[in-house]
Amino acid sequence: MGATVKRVLAVLVAMVAIAAGVTISAPAAQAAISCSGTIIYDQVQSSGLGELVIYYNSTNGGTNSACFYHHGASYGRSAPTFVAIYRCEERSNEGAACTHTGSPGSQSGDFSYFAGPVGVTGVADYCVEAMGQIVWGGEAHWIYSRRQGC
Numbered sequence: 001m002g003a004t005v006k007r008v009l010a011v012l013v014a015m016v017a018i019a020a021g022v023t024i025s026a027p028a029a030q031a032a033i034s035c036s037g038t039i040i041y042d043q044v045q046s047s048g049l050g051e052l053v054i055y056y057n058s059t060n061g062g063t064n065s066a067c068f069y070h071h072g073a074s075y076g077r078s079a080p081t082f083v084a085i086y087r088c089e090e091r092s093n094e095g096a097a098c099t100h101t102g103s104p105g106s107q108s109g110d111f112s113y114f115a116g117p118v119g120v121t122g123v124a125d126y127c128v129e130a131m132g133q134i135v136w137g138g139e140a141h142w143i144y145s146r147r148q149g150c
Contacts (some may be wrong), residue, residue, distance in 0.1 A: 033105065033119035035067035041148040047141045048072040052132040054085065054148055059084040062124030063148060066105070067116035068132030080135040082108040088127040092150045098129035123149070135141070 037057035044051045051069045056062070068083035070076070084106035088098035105118030120128060127147040134141050 004116055019050070028075060033065050033117050034045050034065065035117040037063075037065065040064070041145045043143055043145065044071060045132075045141050045143045047136070049136050049141050050132055050134045050143065052079075052083070052130055052143045052145060054128065054130050054145060056123075056149055058124070060121035062117055062126075063121045064123050064128040064130075065117045065119035066130035066132070067114050067118075068134070068143075069114045070078075070112065070134065074134055074136055074139045076112050078110045078112045080133075081111040082106070082133040083115040083118055083130065084132075085118050085120055085128055085130040087120045088129055088147055090127050090147060090150070091125055092127070094127065094150045095146050098127060098147045099137070100129070126150075 009073050028127060035055060037054060037055035040056045044099040049072055051071055053067050053069065055065045064085055065084040066083050068081060084104045085103045086098065086100040087102050089101045102146050109119050127150040129147055130145045132143050
């Protein structure tokens, strides 16, 4: 009888939460990071195994996000994959080397379709740099954007 009462109470609490519209969501800073917005950089690796894309939107003082997508033979196949994005100290000269400032957004793991999204905020009027990697056949295939979005 005690277990039945506990189950009924748990169901009632859940129903009240649903009726009240209570939701559990990511913090606001996380919610702004997505693989969407204006594409400011898009490059497929020479190996054809991956594509690095950097997006921009104006939220949070400027937000850049990056995703590294699997392509070709790696599409749909689990492989060690990495993506990172950094805010640069520099504010101009796209394509040049970047001096990283602050904490990067990064993600790594075994993915089948893409790594990311990762992002940095407060980048209005700053350059960003992203990098992505996939390990395929025991070989690391990297791509670097260098400075972008300046």
